[in-house]
Amino acid sequence: MRRIVCTVLLWMAAGMTALLAKGVPAGTEISNFATVSYQMDGVSYSTTSNTLSDRVDQIIDVNVVWNDASPVIVANGDIDKVLTFKVTNTGNGEDTFTLLYSADAASDFAVTDPKIYIDTNNNGVFDPSIDNEAYSLTLAAEASTAVFLVADIPADSYPSGSISDNLLEAKSTIGGSGTPGTVYPDAGVDGVTAVDGMNGGVDKQLGTYEIGSELGVSLTKSATPESAEVATGTLIQYDIAVALQGNGSVENLVVTDPIPSGTTYVAGSLKLDGVALTDAEDSDEGRFDGNAVEVKLGTATQTDTLPFGRMITFEVRIE
Numbered sequence: 001m002r003r004i005v006c007t008v009l010l011w012m013a014a015g016m017t018a019l020l021a022k023g024v025p026a027g028t029e030i031s032n033f034a035t036v037s038y039q040m041d042g043v044s045y046s047t048t049s050n051t052l053s054d055r056v057d058q059i060i061d062v063n064v065v066w067n068d069a070s071p072v073i074v075a076n077g078d079i080d081k082v083l084t085f086k087v088t089n090t091g092n093g094e095d096t097f098t099l100l101y102s103a104d105a106a107s108d109f110a111v112t113d114p115k116i117y118i119d120t121n122n123n124g125v126f127d128p129s130i131d132n133e134a135y136s137l138t139l140a141a142e143a144s145t146a147v148f149l150v151a152d153i154p155a156d157s158y159p160s161g162s163i164s165d166n167l168l169e170a171k172s173t174i175g176g177s178g179t180p181g182t183v184y185p186d187a188g189v190d191g192v193t194a195v196d197g198m199n200g201g202v203d204k205q206l207g208t209y210e211i212g213s214e215l216g217v218s219l220t221k222s223a224t225p226e227s228a229e230v231a232t233g234t235l236i237q238y239d240i241a242v243a244l245q246g247n248g249s250v251e252n253l254v255v256t257d258p259i260p261s262g263t264t265y266v267a268g269s270l271k272l273d274g275v276a277l278t279d280a281e282d283s284d285e286g287r288f289d290g291n292a293v294e295v296k297l298g299t300a301t302q303t304d305t306l307p308f309g310r311m312i313t314f315e316v317r318i319e
Contacts, residue, residue: 025141026058026093027190058093058188060175061197064168064205067124067146071163071210073248073303077155081111082126083207087137087170088144091197093189096138097170101149104165104206109158111151111166111209119146126150137170149207160213160247169204176201212248217300219255232318235266240312244302253297255312262319265293269315286312 037046067084074081089095103110117131126148139145149168175184178200188194219240226235242255259265270277270286270293277286277295286295295312302308 024056024092026056026091026188026194027192028056030054030056055190055192056092058174058192058194059091059197060095060172060184060188060194060201061090061199062095062097062170062172062201062203063088063090063199064170064203066168066205066207068207071208073212073301074153074209075212075215075248076153076158078153080128080150081153081209083149083151083166083168083209084124084126085147085149085168085205085207086144087139087147089139089141090199091172091201092141093194094138094140096136096173098173098176099135099137099147100169100171102167102169104167107164107166108162109154109156109164109211111164112154114149114151114166116168117148117150119148122146136173151209153209153211158211160211162211164209165206166209167204167206169202172196172201174201178202213246215248215250215302216245217250217253218243218245221257230318234318235315236263236318237269237313237315242297242300242310242312244300244308247303249299249301251299253300254294255297256292256294257312257314258292259316263316264319266315266317269313270295271313273311274313288314 031051033051034049035046036048037044039045065086067086072081072083087097089097099116101114101116115133116135117126118134118137120131121127122145124146131148137145137147147168149166151166174187174194175182175196177196180196180198180200182196182200184194186193219242222239224237224239230236238257240255240257244250265288267279268276270279270288272285272295277284279288281287285297286293293314297310300308
């Protein structure tokens with residue numbers, strides 16, 4: 001009697017079924033065939049089945065995250081205030097996403113002139129002279145980039161603590177139904193089937209502006225002569241303490257102090273927080289223009305947990 005002993009092996013080139021193919025690039029070809037080996041009258045034989053081939057579907061999905069650690073503190077009338085988001089293509093093929101802005105109706109106030117910018121140079125910081133205003137974004141699979149919402153704050157009298165929630169939405173232009181599993185035949189890369197993923201091909205996130213407390217800048221100046229007797233040749237050190245009153249941010253903060261008549265500025269004596277500044281107008285914050293010292297402090301921000309304070313010092317000698 002003849003005996004047949006059979007062993008069946010299944011071989012697959014790559015991947016899993018299309019709906020579970022996230023992580024495998026869309027369009028990847030998956031091939032498989034079966035091999036049978038057997039013995040008959042002590043002789044070994046083998047043969048293979050026909051080969052089946054399929055291509056991985058494109059999973060369409062996106063994730064939007066608000067990147068600011070806390071509400072962005074603003075003041076009534078501020079312009080070009082920035083919320084930072086991160087948009088990631090969490091699908092397995094290149095996709096173009098429409099970027100949409102909307103205001104949350106439950107907010108205390110609505111911003112004006114909202115615009116969306118793409119982080120063109122990928123540094124994560126809004127650069128108005130570099131980053132492009134755009135309302136669509138093309139990303140490769142698993143790629144991400146920063147997206148900025150830039151808006152003006154109304155010049156009204158909203159009290160401290162008032163908030164404005166602002167929604168950024170990214171939606172696939174291939175699908176984006178919002179319903180996971182929605183199928184789009186032949187719509188994916190290289191004509192493969194596309195399927196909305198777990199987020200339904202669309203995602204959105206809120207970012208928040210908050211009105212800070214009434215804000216002001218205070219300067220406190222003091223003088224310390226080198227000796228009790230002030231006369232010709234006496235050296236005097238001036239200290240200027242710079243502080244913010246209230247929480248929030250001020251921009252382009254510049255402190256200027258003319259040299260008192262009857263005195264001469266001591267070259268090289270200008271310091272900021274104890275660090276020497278050059279008298280020339282160069283890359284550091286300070287300069288002496290022949291009549292006054294000037295220190296540029298840029299943007300100054302104060303919160304309840306992070307107070308702002310700087311100390312400027314320089315010396316003059318009585319003529």
